[in-house]
Amino acid sequence: MKELSKAYFIAKKDLSAYYLKPPLISWGLMLPIAFALAFYFRHPSGIKEVVPGIIGLTLLFSCTSMAAIVITFEKRIGAMERLLLAPLNFRTILLGKTLGSTLFGLMVAVLISLILIPLMGLHIKHFWAFVSIYILSGLTFSLLGILISVGVKEVFEAMTMSNFFRFPMIFLCGVFFPVSEMPFPLPVLSYLLPLTYSVDGLKHSVLGDNATIPLYLDVFILVGFMFSLFSLSLFIFKKRIRQEL
Amino acid sequence: MDNIIQVRELTKFYGNNPAVDHISFDIKEGEIFGFLGPNGAGKTTTIRILAGLSQPSFGFALVNGHDVLKEPLKVKKTIGFVPETSNLYGELTSFKNLNYHAELYGVPKRERRTRSLNLLKEFNLIEHQEKPFQTLSRGFKRRLTIATALVHDPKILFLDEPTTGLDVMSARDLRKLIKNLKKKGVTIFLTTHYIPEAESLCDRIAVIVKGKIRVMDTPENIKAQVKDTEILEIALDQVTEEIKNQLSSVKGFEALVISDNQIRIHTKRIDQIILPVIEILKQGAQIKTINTVTPTLEDAFVKITGLDSDIMKINKPEKASV
Numbered sequence: 004m005k006e007l008s009k010a011y012f013i014a015k016k017d018l019s020a021y022y023l024k025p026p027l028i029s030w031g032l033m034l035p036i037a038f039a040l041a042f043y044f045r046h047p048s049g050i051k052e053v054v055p056g057i058i059g060l061t062l063l064f065s066c067t068s069m070a071a072i073v074i075t076f077e078k079r080i081g082a083m084e085r086l087l088l089a090p091l092n093f094r095t096i097l098l099g100k101t102l103g104s105t106l107f108g109l110m111v112a113v114l115i116s117l118i119l120i121p122l123m124g125l126h127i128k129h130f131w132a133f134v135s136i137y138i139l140s141g142l143t144f145s146l147l148g149i150l151i152s153v154g155v156k157e158v159f160e161a162m163t164m165s166n167f168f169r170f171p172m173i174f175l176c177g178v179f180f181p182v183s184e185m186p187f188p189l190p191v192l193s194y195l196l197p198l199t200y201s202v203d204g205l206k207h208s209v210l211g212d213n214a215t216i217p218l219y220l221d222v223f224i225l226v227g228f229m230f231s232l233f234s235l236s237l238f239i240f241k242k243r244i245r246q247e248l
Numbered sequence: 249m250d251n252i253i254q255v256r257e258l259t260k261f262y263g264n265n266p267a268v269d270h271i272s273f274d275i276k277e278g279e280i281f282g283f284l285g286p287n288g289a290g291k292t293t294t295i296r297i298l299a300g301l302s303q304p305s306f307g308f309a310l311v312n313g314h315d316v317l318k319e320p321l322k323v324k325k326t327i328g329f330v331p332e333t334s335n336l337y338g339e340l341t342s343f344k345n346l347n348y349h350a351e352l353y354g355v356p357k358r359e360r361r362t363r364s365l366n367l368l369k370e371f372n373l374i375e376h377q378e379k380p381f382q383t384l385s386r387g388f389k390r391r392l393t394i395a396t397a398l399v400h401d402p403k404i405l406f407l408d409e410p411t412t413g414l415d416v417m418s419a420r421d422l423r424k425l426i427k428n429l430k431k432k433g434v435t436i437f438l439t440t441h442y443i444p445e446a447e448s449l450c451d452r453i454a455v456i457v458k459g460k461i462r463v464m465d466t467p468e469n470i471k472a473q474v475k476d477t478e479i480l481e482i483a484l485d486q487v488t489e490e491i492k493n494q495l496s497s498v499k500g501f502e503a504l505v506i507s508d509n510q511i512r513i514h515t516k517r518i519d520q521i522i523l524p525v526i527e528i529l530k531q532g533a534q535i536k537t538i539n540t541v542t543p544t545l546e547d548a549f550v551k552i553t554g555l556d557s558d559i560m561k562i563n564k565p566e567k568a569s570v
Contacts, residue, residue: 005354012351020339081335087301089352090324248302 006095013086013099014106021069022107031065031111039119042179051123055205056178061115062140063169063198066108070148071165072158073100074240078247079158087248093241097149097233104145109137120209129208132218136204139225143197146232153240172198177206183215197228252277252404252435253298257307260293260459267293269459270307275437277403280430282450283439286555290459291439292332295406298437299329312403325353328397332408334389338382342373342392345381346399353400367395371425387418394425398434405429407438411445423449447545457553467545474543474551477502480513480522483536484529487511494528503550514543514551 021027035057042057043050077083086096120126127133151164175189176182176198182190193199204221206214214221253275260268268290275281283291296302298309300320308315314322336345346364355363368374371391376384381392390410397405410426411419426449430436440446446453447467454464463470484491487509495504495511500521503514511529515521518540529535549555 009352009354012348016337016340016348019344020337080338081331081333082337084301084331084335085337085349086352088299088324088329089349090321090354091352092321245303248296 006092006098009091010095010098010102013091013096014103017069017073017100017103018107021073022103027068027107028111030068031061031107032114034064035061035115036118051125052210053179054119054123054125055209056176056202057119058112058116058209059140059176059198059202059205060173060178061112062108062137062201063144063172065111066104066141066144067148067151067165067169069107070100070104070145071151072161073104074149074152075155075158075161087244093244094237097153097237097240100152101142101145101149101233104148105138105141108141108145112137112141125209127209128211129218132204133208135222136201136208136225139222139229140197140201140204143201143225143228143232146229146236147197150232150236150239153236153243172196175199177202177215181215197225200224200228250277251275252312253281253437254310255294255298255307256309258294258297258304258309259306260290260297260302261305266459268297268304271456271459271461272307273454273461273464275435277435278430278433279451280426280436280438280449282446282453283437283456284441284443284446284450284453284549285439285456286441288458289456291441291456292408293459294456295329295408295437295439298323299327299406300324301329325400326403328394328400328402328405330394330397330405330407330410332412334386334393336381336389336393336396339380341378341380342368342384343377345392346396349396350399355400363399363401367398371395385418387414387421390414390418390422391425394422398429402434404435404437407436409439409441411440411442419445443544443546443549453545455549455552457555463552470548470552471543471545474514474548476516477514477543477547477551478516478518479541479543479547480511480515480518480525481537481539481541482511482513482525482529483538484509484511484533485536486533488532491528491532495525498524498528503547503554505550512547514547 038060039050039057042053074083147168148165151161155161155164175193176196177193182193182199185193200216200221203214203216204218207218207221251274256272257270258268259266259270271294283294285291293302297304298311298316300316300323303317308317311323312326316323340348343364346367347360350360350363368377371394373388373392373395376388381389384392407426411422414422423445426436438449450467452464452466453470455462487506492506498521500515500517501513502516505512513521513525526535
């Protein structure tokens with residue numbers, strides 16, 4: 004419990020120091036709105052189909068935006084040392100960093116959902132499924148950002164690496180084009196990426212049947228991604244810090 | 249007094265180079281203990297190991313009864329650490345920085361605000377409590393960094409080069425604060441390359457050079473090592489290479505230190521060396537003043553380490569601060 008409360012304090016500080024800043028909030032909001040408008044002008048009648056995808060994309064971009072650089076940045080300016088000096092274990096530090104990024108991502112995605120879902124005449128059909136997929140996706144994407152952040156040495160490397168993962172996901176994970184209709188071998192790649200299960204789960208909760216994977220499987224796989232990414236990030240974080248100190 | 253820190257055969261290698269080389273020492277509860285040495289001597293490496301930030305290659309250390317390798321979290325709970333660079337969070341205000349650290353160190357919620365405000369008052373920062381850390385002057389940043397290290401009421405405070413980069417007044421104020429902390433019973437382990445700072449602040453000093461402790465004692469006892477030595481201090485209009493060469497061949501010197509246009513000769517036989525020295529100097533320079541002076545800690549440092557005391561004046565390259 005003490006570990007969780009300390010992780011919460013780290014998250015609260017990160018939100019205050021890094022996340023809740025106009026450039027990051029506006030970037031988090033502008034990107035999905037731009038995507039929605041671009042799709043709407045091209046194909047107005049199909050916009051409802053892509054709303055879950057755009058919400059998933061919002062979660063991906065807002066959760067990874069700062070998570071991917073936060074640890075690298077703090078190591079560079081010496082602030083990470085403050086956390087390492089405090090009576091905190093490596094797990095608590097990573098948990099705090101993940102939590103801050105997830106809370107920010109969820110906040111932006113909720114704002115986008117509040118705009119897009121009523122605007123497109125949609126409503127949430129399975130509320131708890133929606134909430135579960137939201138939270139699991141937020142944690143998974145934040146951990147993807149954290150994995151990048153612990154694995155690189157420079158901030159610019161983190162940004163390059165996060166775009167390397169994020170941009171292919173826009174096209175491969177069923178945001179605008181269903182995975183089931185993609186030519187082989189693209190679906191193989193799609194099923195290796197967490198956004199696929201996030202978008203599919205959101206489609207279950209918002210569009211009802213218009214999804215390809217059973218909801219329980221979306222949840223199960225996202226949980227798997229979450230634990231795998233956390234374990235891998237923790238392993239690399241410990242190793243890197245011990246090498247660097 | 250009990251030993252609050254015990255270090256035995258502590259060694260740290262970076263590659264094949266020993267940064268700290270089999271050092272052993274004890275620090276008594278309530279004392280100010282100083283590590284004095286030039287940059288690269290192993291001072292920072294030692295206190296980083298003791299603070300649980302780095303792992304030794306060999307040896308062990310107990311801090312407040314806890315093994316730094318086996319119980320790092322217990323060690324961290326009882327210490328405060330002030331790194332050489334003031335590295336608090338630039339975006340957060342002075343108060344928020346203190347409060348955040350109180351949260352991380354598990355200070356009960358009802359006490360966090362009071363402790364933070366008390367520290368701001370004690371360190372004369374109360375007027376700056378709402379200012380972001382990045383807007384504070386270097387002296388205030390340093391004070392706040394020390395205040396932050398005390399927010400959880402640690403028994404031991406590690407200070408890495410506490411006054412480096414500060415102006416004279418800020419450094420003096422900070423030394424007063426450090427002395428006040430000792431009065432409150434905080435054990436202080438500081439590193440410094442300023443000899444007068446070590447002399448004025450520390451109860452005991454360990455002189456460390458190239459990872460090894462050369463001498464460890466009170467400043468008075470260290471100075472006593474040169475009590476039989478007299479120092480001839482001569483100011484000249486210039487010091488030529490010819491003069492340097494000729495002086496180095498004179499017998500009876502314990503040490504010869506030349507800085508700018510001043511020569512300091514350490515000797516036990518001043519009556520025997522003074523005439524040959526003056527003869528040499530008169531040939532190549534104009535003598536402005538000649539004095540005999542009482543040996544200082546700096547002179548003892550020169551004698552013990554064989555190093556020129558000027559080496560202590562070289563600062564490390566500055567790191568980016570937040």
